[in-house]
Structures are given as C-alpha cells and as structure tokens.
Amino acid sequence: MPTSPDRQAEIRIDRIACSAHGICASLLPRDIQLDEWGYPVIANAAVDPAEGETAIRLCPARALYWAGT
Amino acid sequence: MTLIEQLDASGLTGRGGAAFSTGTKVRAAIENRAALIVNACDGEIGATKDAWVVENHLADLVQGAKLIAPGRLGGIRYAAHRGSATASRLAAAGLEVLEVPHRYVSSEESALISLASGQLARPMTKRTPFVYGGRDVQGRQVAPTVVLNAETVWRVAQIADRGSAWFRSFGTPTEPGPRLVTIGGSVHSPGVFAAAAGIPLADLLRAAGAAGAEGAGGIPGPVWLGGLGGFFLTEAEAAGAIWSNAGLAAYGGSTGPGVINVLAPDRCPLAQVSSLLSYAAGESAGQCGPCMFGLPAVSAQWAELIARPTSRAVDQFSARVDLLIGRGACRFPDGVAGMVRSALRVFGQHLAEHAAGNCPLEGKVAHAYLA
Numbered sequence: 364m365p366t367s368p369d370r371q372a373e374i375r376i377d378r379i380a381c382s383a384h385g386i387c388a389s390l391l392p393r394d395i396q397l398d399e400w401g402y403p404v405i406a407n408a409a410v411d412p413a414e415g416e417t418a419i420r421l422c423p424a425r426a427l428y429w430a431g432t
Numbered sequence: 433m434t435l436i437e438q439l440d441a442s443g444l445t446g447r448g449g450a451a452f453s454t455g456t457k458v459r460a461a462i463e464n465r466a467a468l469i470v471n472a473c474d475g476e477i478g479a480t481k482d483a484w485v486v487e488n489h490l491a492d493l494v495q496g497a498k499l500i501a502p503g504r505l506g507g508i509r510y511a512a513h514r515g516s517a518t519a520s521r522l523a524a525a526g527l528e529v530l531e532v533p534h535r536y537v538s539s540e541e542s543a544l545i546s547l548a549s550g551q552l553a554r555p556m557t558k559r560t561p562f563v564y565g566g567r568d569v570q571g572r573q574v575a576p577t578v579v580l581n582a583e584t585v586w587r588v589a590q591i592a593d594r595g596s597a598w599f600r601s602f603g604t605p606t607e608p609g610p611r612l613v614t615i616g617g618s619v620h621s622p623g624v625f626a627a628a629a630g631i632p633l634a635d636l637l638r639a640a641g642a643a644g645a646e647g648a649g650g651i652p653g654p655v656w657l658g659g660l661g662g663f664f665l666t667e668a669e670a671a672g673a674i675w676s677n678a679g680l681a682a683y684g685g686s687t688g689p690g691v692i693n694v695l696a697p698d699r700c701p702l703a704q705v706s707s708l709l710s711y712a713a714g715e716s717a718g719q720c721g722p723c724m725f726g727l728p729a730v731s732a733q734w735a736e737l738i739a740r741p742t743s744r745a746v747d748q749f750s751a752r753v754d755l756l757i758g759r760g761a762c763r764f765p766d767g768v769a770g771m772v773r774s775a776l777r778v779f780g781q782h783l784a785e786h787a788a789g790n791c792p793l794e795g796k797v798a799h800a801y802l803a
Binding site for chain 2: 380
C-alpha cells in the first residue's frame with residue numbers, strides 16, 4: 364500500500380480505468396474540472412493531501428492515485 | 433568496460449522516437465532481470481528502418497539482444513506486424529516472434545508488453561516503468577519487461593563491438609551516433625538512409641532524390657517529419673533546417689522516429705492533414721475518454737475549419753486540441769495534438785486563403801460538412 368503522501372504529492376488519473384463518473388471534480392472543484400464528455404481535466408495536480416485521499420477513496424472506477432504509487 | 437559503461441559513454445538513446453538513454457534503460461533491465469522485447473514493428477507511418485535492420489543486420493541484432501538480456505534466451509522476443517516480411521524473416525531465423533496486429537498504437541511500448549502478457553495489444557497505464565514489473569488495469573501482474581527499438585538494439589551490438597569512440601565519431605556531441613532515417617513521399621528514391629544528427633535536412637532529401645524548384649531551395653513540397661506524432665516544415669524551412677533535435681526544436685520538432693515525408697506539392701496540404709486526422713481518429717484504442725472522443729472530434733472539427741476558416745473557429749479548434757495533451761495512457765493523443773498545432777502554423781497562410789472559399793491548389797473548397 365502507498366505510504367501517506369508528502370506535501371509535494373501529485374494526484375494522477377489512470378485514464379484507462381477512468382469512466383467519467385465525475386466524482387473527483389465534485390470533491391476537488393478547484394483542482395479538477397470536466398471536459399464536455401465528463402472526463403477530468405487536472406488544473407492543479409498538487410491537491411490537498413487529505414482531500415486527495417478522500418477523492419482517491421471515493422472514485423468509483425478506482426482511477427485516482429498518487430504519482431509514483 | 434562493462435556494456436552499461438560503454439552505453440553510457442556512447443550516449444546512445446532510443447531510436448524509436450522517445451530518445452531515452454539506452455544505458456539507463458539497459459541498466460534497469462539487467463538489474464531487474466527484465467524480459468526483452470525487440471520492437472521491429474516500424475509502427476510510425478512511413479517507417480521501414482526496423483525492417484531494414486532485420487533484413488540486413490539480423491546477426492548483429494540478435495547479438496545485441498543477448499547482451500541486453502544475458503542468459504535469458506527465453507526472455508527475448510521480437511515484435512513484428514503479423515504477416516509482414518519482417519515477421520517471416522525473424523521466424524525463419526528461429527527467433528521467438530511476437531506477432532502484432534496492424535494498428536497504430538499496437539506497437540506502443542506498453543501495448544507490446546500487454547500483448548506479451550497474453551492480453552490485447554493495447555497501451556497500459558504506466559504508473560511506474562514496466563521494467564520494474566507492474567499491474568495491468570485488471571490488476572493482473574506484469575513481469576518486468578523492457579522494450580527497445582530494433583535499430584537501438586543493433587546499435588548496442590555495434591557499440592559493444594566497435595566502442596563508444598567509434599559511435600561518437602558520428603553526429604554531434606549532444607546527439608551522438610549514426611541514425612537511420614526513412615524518407616518517402618514526393619521523392620524519386622524513397623527508402624532507408626544512413627544519417628546522423630547535424631546533417632542539413634536538404635542533403636538528406638537530395639539523397640532520396642527530392643527535386644524541386646530553385647526558388648524553394650530544391651525542396652519539392654512541404655516536409656512532414658515524425659509521422660502522426662510529428663510536425664511540418666515549409667519548403668523554405670526544410671531548405672535551411674539542420675536535422676537534429678537542436679536544429680528542429682525551433683519548429684517544435686525533433687528527429688523523433690526518423691521518418692521524413694515530402695508532401696505532394698500539388699495537393700492541398702490541409703486536405704492531406706485531414707486524411708491523417710481521420711486515420712488517427714480511427715486508430716484510438718478506445719480506452720481513454722479524452723482520446724476516443726477527442727480525436728474524432730478534432731478530426732471532424734478540422735474538416736469544418738478548413739472548409740470555412742474564421743479566427744473564432746481557429747480558437748475553438750485550438751482549445752479542443754489542447755485537451756488532447758497529457759490525458760491518455762500513452763502519448764498518441766499528445767503526438768497528434770503536436771502535429772495539428774504544427775499544421776496550423778505551417779499552413780496558416782494557406783488556411784487564410786480557404787476563407788475566401790478557394791484553395792490555391794485545388795480550386796473551390798468543398799464544404800463537406802456545411803453544405
């Protein structure tokens with residue numbers, strides 16, 4: 364299991380796993396927006412670690428992860 | 433000197449297009465006892481240099497592969513398109529051939545690893561480099577595997593045999609070594625040519641029998657380099673450009689996979705790009721949303737744009753192209769985005785002439801989507 368991310372940790376999307384549920388954009392509205400088909404566009408990957416953890420946990424497609432993990 | 437020291441000293445980089453340090457890659461491969469896939473697919477449009485290496489230097493290629501995966505003869509596979517002459521040659525030599533479907537992304541690094549693992553030849557998400565092993569999207573384990581382009585493996589054998597000083601006697605200090613290029617399109621003698629970074633592009637084109645008007649520096653048409661992930665040059669730019677990453681950076685390009693194509697001078701370049709985009713749209717593996725929806729959308733919008741260009745349409749188109757960047761498991765959509773941005777730059781003047789409803793080369797612009 365990945366250790367808890369440090370300050371510089373960046374969130375990543377497994378683009379194959381992602382199926383455009385859009386939960387990440389709801390949970391991280393400042394950092395992630397959706398394109399016209401509902402797929403996430405990352406404006407800022409260095410998201411708040413606690414908020415990022417929540418998004419990773421709640422992604423229905425299990426498509427979110429910390430870079431390098 | 434060990435092989436890795438020789439490779440580091442030579443400065444060899446991957447010849448498939450990504451230009452990553454081969455010494456670094458081979459070190460990780462040997463440390464992780466990684467299986468080796470020699471990529472002889474010539475996956476980029478117009479490329480035939482891997483086939484040339486297999487046809488002309490197979491013994492050296494096999495020797496290079498053995499050096500990279502020592503004592504792991506069962507762990508070496510040669511990837512070639514199914515039914516190709518290259519696949520037949522490799523099989524006839526008793527080598528283990530990984531037969532790859534004829535799709536653009538099938539010969540992408542992680543797609544080959546997926547195929548070698550018994551799955552479909554589709555790109556995988558690269559959370560960490562597959563040389564350390566990893567998991568596919570279904571969570572199945574993938575054994576440590578490294579993919580090297582056939583020309584790269586041949587160069588490894590040459591460096592082991594002749595030394596890094598020999599290798600560095602070609603090219604430039606920052607981009608050393610001999611390189612193969614495949615030249616095609618509107619030239620009299622298309623084929624594979626020996627080149628090195630730092631050579632004037634015009635010399636390479638002349639070697640392939642390019643003959644154009646004096647006014648265009650002898651270049652017969654716009655030049656398309658690097659395939660679907662590549663870029664374009666005007667005739668005048670091609671006449672003066674140096675073929676190296678340093679020389680091509682000013683045009684947003686690089687030597688890439690070593691593919692050079694002279695576009696037909698009498699056909700609308702925008703229509704030629706249109707053909708490339710509709711091909712690209714059909715080659716998405718259909719896994720990543722931004723690619724499977726984005727590429728067909730970009731292709732369709734390009735067709736509309738060149739029929740009725742306005743500055744607003746250009747802006748809207750550019751915004752859509754930007755959304756292809758960094759949003760796929762592989763770099764296919766990024767490559768297409770770079771190519772289409774380059775097309776807008778190089779053929780911008782031509783596009784402006786379409787605004788009046790008339791193509792300077794092909795006459796009345798067909799309003800295929802808007803009529």
